Amino acid sequence: MSETPFIEAAEIAPGHDGAAELVLFVRYPGAGRQTVTLDADAAEVLFEHTQTGDVRALHGVPWHHLKDVLQQRPGSGAAGGNS
Amino acid sequence: MDWIIRGGRIVDGSGLPAFEGDVALKDGKVARLGGRIEAEGAQVFDASGCIVAPGFIDPHTHFDVQLLWDGQARPALEHGVTTIVPGNCSLSLAPLKAGDRQRVVGMFQQIEEMPDAAFDGAFEWRWESFDGYLAALKESLSINVAPLVGHSVIRLWVMGAAATERAATAEELSAMQDLLAQCLEAGAVGLSTSFVDVDENLMPVPSRYAHFEELDALAAVLGRYGRMLQVVPEFYATDITLARVDQLAELSLRYGIPTTFSPLFDSAATPDNVPRVMARVAEQMARGAQVWPQVQTRPIDISFTFEVASLLFAGLPKWYRTMRMGAEEKIAALSDSEWVAQLLAEAEPGGNGARWAAVQVRGGVSDASLVGQTLGALAEARGSSPAQVMIDLSLEHNLQASFIAASLGHNDSDRVGALLADGNVHVGASDAGAHIQSFATYGDTGYLLGHFVRDRGALSLEAAIKKITADTARIWGLPGRGQLAPGFAGDVAIFDAAEIDRCAEEACFDMPEEGMRYVRASKGMVGVFVNGALSWSKASGYADAPVGQIATQLPGAASA
Incomplete structure (x- = not known):
C-alpha cells in the first residue's frame, strides 16, 4: 500500500457540456478512493506537470501532481467551467 | 368556449390512465374536458389520433x-x-x-x-x-x-x-x-x-x-x-x-x-x-x-475539431501530441505521410477503423452535403479509412471541420x-x-x-x-399549471x-x-396552446400572440 495518495486509474469520459473530460480515480492510504474530473485545460496542465501526453501514463502518478494542478486552477479547480 | 380540442386521447398530467374526449378552452384556461363538447362559435383543433397533454x-x-x-x-x-x-x-x-x-x-x-x-x-x-x-x-x-x-x-x-x-x-x-x-x-x-x-x-x-x-x-x-x-x-x-x-x-x-x-x-x-x-x-x-x-x-455527445486538443484523443498518445501542436506545426504533421501513417496505425490498429466509423461530420466544411455523414460512409465512398477521412477533411478546411461522436455518455x-x-x-x-x-x-x-x-x-x-x-x-410551486383540469x-x-x-x-x-x-426541430408535435391561445401548430408554425405569463402567479386570461 502506498503511503501517499496516487492516481489508480484514468479514463476519458464525456462531460455534460459536450466536451471530453479526464476522470481520475485517486486511491488513498487506507483504501479510500475518490473520483476527480478534469476538463481539457486542467488535464493539459496535468500532462505537462507529469511530462506525459498519454492517459495511461497517469496510472500510479502521486497525488501531489494533481493537487498542484488543482491549486493552479483558480476557476473551477476541476472539471466544470460551466453548468 | 374559445377552442375545442377535438377527439384526442387525454393524458391529463395526474398520472391516471388516458381517456378519450375533447378539451374545451375558455378565457385562457381549461373549461371542460372529457366526452364530446359542443360550443357554438368555438374554433376546433382536430386532435384525432393524438395525445392531448398539459404543456x-x-x-x-x-x-x-x-x-x-x-x-x-x-x-x-x-x-x-x-x-x-x-x-x-x-x-x-x-x-x-x-x-x-x-x-x-x-x-x-x-x-x-x-x-x-x-x-x-x-x-x-x-x-x-x-x-x-x-x-x-x-x-x-x-x-x-x-x-x-x-x-x-x-x-x-x-x-x-x-x-x-x-x-x-x-x-x-x-x-x-x-x-x-x-x-x-x-x-x-x-x-x-x-x-x-x-x-x-x-x-x-x-x-x-x-x-x-x-x-x-x-x-x-x-x-x-x-x-x-x-x-x-x-x-x-x-x-x-x-x-x-x-x-x-x-x-x-x-x-x-x-x-x-x-x-x-x-x-x-x-x-x-x-x-x-x-x-x-x-x-x-x-x-x-x-x-x-x-x-x-x-x-451526451462529444464535439471536436482538430483546432483544439480534445481529450477524446488523450488515450492515443501520438494523436494527442499532434492535437497539442500549434496550428502550423499541426498542419505540417498532418501533411506528412510518415507521421500520418503512425497516426493511422494508432487509431486504426490492424486497419480496423470501427472506432471512428460512427463519428459524424458536424460542420465547418465547404460541402454542406457532408454534414451529418459518418466517417465510415465517407471512407467507403472515398476508398479510404475513417481516421484518414477525418484528417483529410480537417486539412482541407484549415482545421475548422468539426465532428461529433454521438451518444458517448x-x-x-x-x-x-x-x-x-x-x-x-x-x-x-x-x-x-x-x-x-x-x-x-x-x-x-x-x-x-x-x-x-x-x-x-x-x-x-x-x-x-x-x-x-x-x-x-x-x-416548483407553479399554481394552476401542469394539469388538464377545469380552472387550470x-x-x-x-x-x-x-x-x-x-x-x-x-x-x-x-x-x-x-x-x-x-437546434433540433420537433417531430410528432402537431399543436401547442399557451394560456388558451394556439401558439404553434405543425400546419401554421408559430403565432405571434404575446400570451405568455409569469408562471409564479395564478394563470390569467390570455391577452390575445
Missing part, C-alpha cells in the same frame, strides 16, 4: 437573454414546452445595475455562447430591478416564464467588485436578503446558486465566494415565500455532491423549501456515481427533505430509463438556451416520450407526462405518440446578426 415545463433553461427578442423561446415551444425556468446556475439578468452589465454579459456568454450582438442592440436594456426585467419580458412573451433570480447578480448588486473577493458582511447579508425578498415579491420562483460556474476569464462566478452563512440567510428568505433553491453542485466529484445533498436537505428541512440540483448524469467511467447520489437523495427525502436531482433525458438506456422512472428524479436539466454553439439543448421531452416511453417502455406515457407537467409544477391554465401539447421525437441536430443562423446555434 410541458422545462425547469432548467438559460433563455434569459433570448426571451428579450424571441418571446417564444424557439424552438422550445414547438416541442410542447409551454413554461420555462430561466435564471439557473446563479445567473439572471436582474437585479442588475447598469454599471455591472458587462460583467454579467461575460458570465452569460461563457455559458450561453451567444454572440456579442445578442447583448448589444438586440434589445433595449432599460431595467435594473427584477420587476423591470419582467416588465420588459412581458412585452412580447409567448411562453410562460418562472424566472429564478441569480445569487451571483444579487451579490454583485450589493457588494460590487467585492462580490468576487470575499465573504459578505452582516450588513451586506441583510441587504441581500432584502433584495431577494423584492425579487420574490416581483415574481421570482426562487434563487439559483452555483459552486462550479466560471466567468469568461475562467474565474469563479460571485456566488462561489459566499460562505455557507450567506446561503443559509438567503434560504431563510426563500422559506418565507416557500420558494425554490436551485444549485449546481460539484457534480464532477461524487463525495462532494453527497455533501451538497446533505447540505440542501438541511436547508430544505430548516426552512421548508424545495431544493433542486443539476446536473446528474450517468457515465460508464463513473458507474457508482448515480447509485450513490440517488441513495443519499432517498435517505434525505425519507426524512422529509425536498432535494430533487435533475436528470436529462438525452445522451448518459447513453445506457436501461440505466438511464430506470433513473428517469425513479420517483425521486426530477426530469429536467435540458440547459435549453445554453451552450448554443456546442450542441442542441432542445427536444429532450420528445426524446423522453419517443425513446424511453414508446421505444423502451421505461415509463408509461402517463407517468412520463406527469413528470414533465404536474410533478414539475408541484416541485390552457397550456396544452398535442402530439402523435407514434411519431413524437426530436429531429436531428442542425446548425441555424437565427441569433442576432445571423449568429449560429445548434
Whole structure:
C-alpha cells in the first residue's frame, strides 16, 4: 500500500457540456478512493506537470501532481467551467 | 368556449390512465374536458389520433437573454414546452445595475455562447430591478416564464467588485436578503446558486465566494415565500455532491423549501456515481427533505475539431501530441505521410477503423452535403479509412471541420430509463438556451416520450407526462399549471405518440446578426396552446400572440 495518495486509474469520459473530460480515480492510504474530473485545460496542465501526453501514463502518478494542478486552477479547480 | 380540442386521447398530467374526449378552452384556461363538447362559435383543433397533454415545463433553461427578442423561446415551444425556468446556475439578468452589465454579459456568454450582438442592440436594456426585467419580458412573451433570480447578480448588486473577493458582511447579508425578498415579491420562483460556474476569464462566478452563512440567510428568505433553491453542485466529484445533498436537505428541512440540483448524469467511467447520489437523495427525502436531482433525458455527445486538443484523443498518445501542436506545426504533421501513417496505425490498429466509423461530420466544411455523414460512409465512398477521412477533411478546411461522436455518455438506456422512472428524479436539466454553439439543448421531452416511453417502455406515457407537467409544477410551486383540469391554465401539447421525437441536430443562423446555434426541430408535435391561445401548430408554425405569463402567479386570461 502506498503511503501517499496516487492516481489508480484514468479514463476519458464525456462531460455534460459536450466536451471530453479526464476522470481520475485517486486511491488513498487506507483504501479510500475518490473520483476527480478534469476538463481539457486542467488535464493539459496535468500532462505537462507529469511530462506525459498519454492517459495511461497517469496510472500510479502521486497525488501531489494533481493537487498542484488543482491549486493552479483558480476557476473551477476541476472539471466544470460551466453548468 | 374559445377552442375545442377535438377527439384526442387525454393524458391529463395526474398520472391516471388516458381517456378519450375533447378539451374545451375558455378565457385562457381549461373549461371542460372529457366526452364530446359542443360550443357554438368555438374554433376546433382536430386532435384525432393524438395525445392531448398539459404543456410541458422545462425547469432548467438559460433563455434569459433570448426571451428579450424571441418571446417564444424557439424552438422550445414547438416541442410542447409551454413554461420555462430561466435564471439557473446563479445567473439572471436582474437585479442588475447598469454599471455591472458587462460583467454579467461575460458570465452569460461563457455559458450561453451567444454572440456579442445578442447583448448589444438586440434589445433595449432599460431595467435594473427584477420587476423591470419582467416588465420588459412581458412585452412580447409567448411562453410562460418562472424566472429564478441569480445569487451571483444579487451579490454583485450589493457588494460590487467585492462580490468576487470575499465573504459578505452582516450588513451586506441583510441587504441581500432584502433584495431577494423584492425579487420574490416581483415574481421570482426562487434563487439559483452555483459552486462550479466560471466567468469568461475562467474565474469563479460571485456566488462561489459566499460562505455557507450567506446561503443559509438567503434560504431563510426563500422559506418565507416557500420558494425554490436551485444549485449546481460539484457534480464532477461524487463525495462532494453527497455533501451538497446533505447540505440542501438541511436547508430544505430548516426552512421548508424545495431544493433542486443539476446536473446528474450517468457515465460508464463513473458507474457508482448515480447509485450513490440517488441513495443519499432517498435517505434525505425519507426524512422529509425536498432535494430533487435533475436528470436529462438525452445522451451526451462529444464535439471536436482538430483546432483544439480534445481529450477524446488523450488515450492515443501520438494523436494527442499532434492535437497539442500549434496550428502550423499541426498542419505540417498532418501533411506528412510518415507521421500520418503512425497516426493511422494508432487509431486504426490492424486497419480496423470501427472506432471512428460512427463519428459524424458536424460542420465547418465547404460541402454542406457532408454534414451529418459518418466517417465510415465517407471512407467507403472515398476508398479510404475513417481516421484518414477525418484528417483529410480537417486539412482541407484549415482545421475548422468539426465532428461529433454521438451518444458517448448518459447513453445506457436501461440505466438511464430506470433513473428517469425513479420517483425521486426530477426530469429536467435540458440547459435549453445554453451552450448554443456546442450542441442542441432542445427536444429532450420528445426524446423522453419517443425513446424511453414508446421505444423502451421505461415509463408509461402517463407517468412520463406527469413528470414533465404536474410533478414539475408541484416541485416548483407553479399554481394552476401542469394539469388538464377545469380552472387550470390552457397550456396544452398535442402530439402523435407514434411519431413524437426530436429531429436531428442542425446548425441555424437565427441569433442576432445571423449568429449560429445548434437546434433540433420537433417531430410528432402537431399543436401547442399557451394560456388558451394556439401558439404553434405543425400546419401554421408559430403565432405571434404575446400570451405568455409569469408562471409564479395564478394563470390569467390570455391577452390575445
